Amino acid sequence: MTKKTSKWLLVSVLTALLTTLIAFGTGPTNVTAAAGRTLVYGSTADPKGLSPLSTADTVSSNVIQQVYETLFRQDAKTLKAKPWLAKSYERKSATDWIIHLRTGIKFQDGTPFNAAAVKYTFDQMKDPKRAAPRASLLEPIASTTVVNDSTVEIKTKYPYGPFLAMLSHPNASIVSPTADKKGKLNTHPVGTGPFKFKSWTTGDSVKLVRNTDYWGKKPKLAGVTFKTVPDYATAVSMLQTGKIQLLDNVTSDYLSRIKSLTNVKLTNKAGTPMRYFGFNMQSNPSKNKKFRQAAAYAINAKTYVAQLNGLGTYNPSLIGPELFGYNKNDKKAATTYNLKKAKELVKANGFNKKTYTILVGNQPAYVQMAQVVQQQLAKAGIKVKIEKQEWATYLTTLASGKFEMTFSGWANSTGDASELFYPNLDSKNIGSSNYMKYSNKQFDAEVEKSRETLNTSERKKALSAANKIAMKDIPWIVMDHNSVAVAQAKDLKGVTVLPTGMWYLGGAYFN
Incomplete structure (x- = not known):
């Protein structure tokens, strides 16, 4: 073989090899790209659980949203609900909805996703024996009926405005009936998700x-x-x-x-999220409205928000600017910072004679709020100590009602103020999701009006009325509407x- 021939063969082999590499990519890099990487998310707390039927907190929802799915999903910009596990829907009347489901989908344990799974999930959520923390979410549903494998009929008790938003909520995620019946769904989740x-x-x-x-x-x-x-x-x-x-x-x-x-x-x-300082309305000293007024006068939320450097906005209205139902004039009903009045109420009612306790979960934002408010209350003569608990323990304590005051928040996942007020402050939910045990019949009536009509202007009017009633009663003091x-x-x-x-x-x- 001549040198010329050898060179020609070498060039041919190298060319063929290069062509192969170009066609298929370099071996290790292409394999890595195909296999993907594992994303690591930093969570400030452990989840309370991993079942949408057994949890109601954001930490748990972060995991739940990746494993389970809902019939509808909100648009990332407009929050308008669009079909997801549902293929389409039709409204037969103001209280009668037909939901057509996607077909050929299976849960991660092989159980078919179908109308029976939807009915099972919603019935379990509403079952009093189950005592689901977010049972109030599906309260408007009167019945869920299997029409056929790919169709469910949902009838509501009344014309419910945010119906599709309700079915987009993480706690309305559809679970595998097979997995749930084994009793381990809260620690071994099974959904239809990615x-x-x-x-x-x-x-x-x-x-x-x-x-x-x-x-x-x-x-x-x-x-x-x-x-x-x-x-x-x-x-x-x-x-x-x-x-x-x-x-x-x-x-x-x-x-x-x-x-x-x-x-x-x-x-x-x-x-849409909002964070607040809340009062247990059935516990001393919080059940005393004068104490709540003194605290509201003592807390300078505007100063606190200024420290957030653009991560939140100040607005004493319980309904925030990004929610359906917001009225910019409602904030006038709030009791806001006035240190002189705070000191007068504290002195006149002897609120400076005891040390009170603020319960807080171990999340940085809430701990920061507690420290700021502790200092502000002290200036008015109210002494408080901070009791910090691990997140799951905190949620258990909150549900038990064994606290005086606390810091918490609400994501407003539906984008609708009726789903801020009904689960958290309606008296029908005392003992479940109304942790502050707030009760006002006039407030309840306005919230009911906002939920039981499809008329947008009537809903806004009722929500505004409810907002002003609650602000005057002070079950919550808004710390910020956070970004x-x-x-x-x-x-x-x-x-x-x-x-x-x-x-x-x-x-x-x-x-």
């Missing part, structure tokens, strides 16, 4: 993996790990070093640091973030 459950190590992490049989567009991530990192400073450091790639509920204390990270993108936009702030690795794309603070990872990928 990710399925792998493991839950309490105090450490919840791990999900890609659902390779997902009915929709296949997820690109290999999985999602919800890493429990109670200390927010540690979470930010992990974000900086790439150990976690997604962190929400960004606090003002770490805002400038997160903004300075070259490998991180920060998204901050107006949202939705999410920090993520710059190479993480496709995360869908809603104004409600909810997010979906089905379309997420690393660039």
Whole structure:
């Protein structure tokens, strides 16, 4: 063989090899891209549970939304409900809805998704024996009937305005009847979503993996790990070093640091969530309206919001600007900061003679609020101590009613103020989701009006009336209507973030 021939053969082999590499991509890189990466989210607390039938908190919902799905899903910009597991719908009358379901979908345990599964889920949510924390969500439903495998008929007790928004709520997610009947759904979730459950190590992490049989567009991530990192400073450091790639509920204390990270993108936009200082209306001293007035006069929420550096807005109205039902004039009914009046009430009623307790869950935003309010109340002569509890323990204590005052919030996931008032402050929900045990018949009547008509102007009028009644009674003092702030690795794309603070990872990928 001549040198010329040898060179020709070598060039031919190299050319063929190069052509193969171009056609299929370099081996290791292409395999990695196909397999995807696992996204790690930094959670400030452990979930309370992993079943939509047994939970009502945001920490749990973050996981639930990736495993389960709802009949409808809200648009990320407009919050308008669009069919998801449902294919289409029709309204036969003001109280009669026909929902046509997608076909060929299975739960992650192989159970068929069908009309029977929808009926099972909604019946379980409404069953008093089940005592679902968010049973009030489906209160308007009178009956759910299986028409055929792919069709359900839902009749409501009255014309219910936010019907489709209700069916978009995470707690209306459809569960596998087979899995739920085994009694382990709260620790081993089974839904129809893009990710399925792998493991839950309490105090450490919840791990999900890609659902390779997902009915929709296949997820690109290999999985999602919800890493429990109670200390927010540690979470930010992990974000900086790439150990976690997604962190929400960004606090003002770490805002400038997160903004300075070259490998991180920060998204901050107006949202529906609201955070408040709440009073147990059946416990001393909170059941005394003069005490609540004194506290309302002592708390300078505007000063607190100024410390948030754009992560929240000040507005004493319980209904925030991003919610259906907001009326800018309602805020005039609120009792707002007046330190002189606060001191007068404290002295006249002896509120300076005892030390009271504020219960708070171990989430950075609530702890920060508690510390600010503790100082502000002290200036008026009200002494309080802060009792901080791990998140799941806090939720249990809150439900038990064994507290005087607390800090909490509401995501307003439906975007409708009637679903702010009914579960949280309507007297019919004392003993379930009305943790403040607030009761006012006039308030209840206005909330009922807002829920039992499809007339938009009538609904707004009733919500405004209810808003002003509650502000005068002071079961809550609004701390802020907070924005939705999410920090993520710059190479993480496709995360869908809603104004409600909810997010979906089905379309997420690393660039």
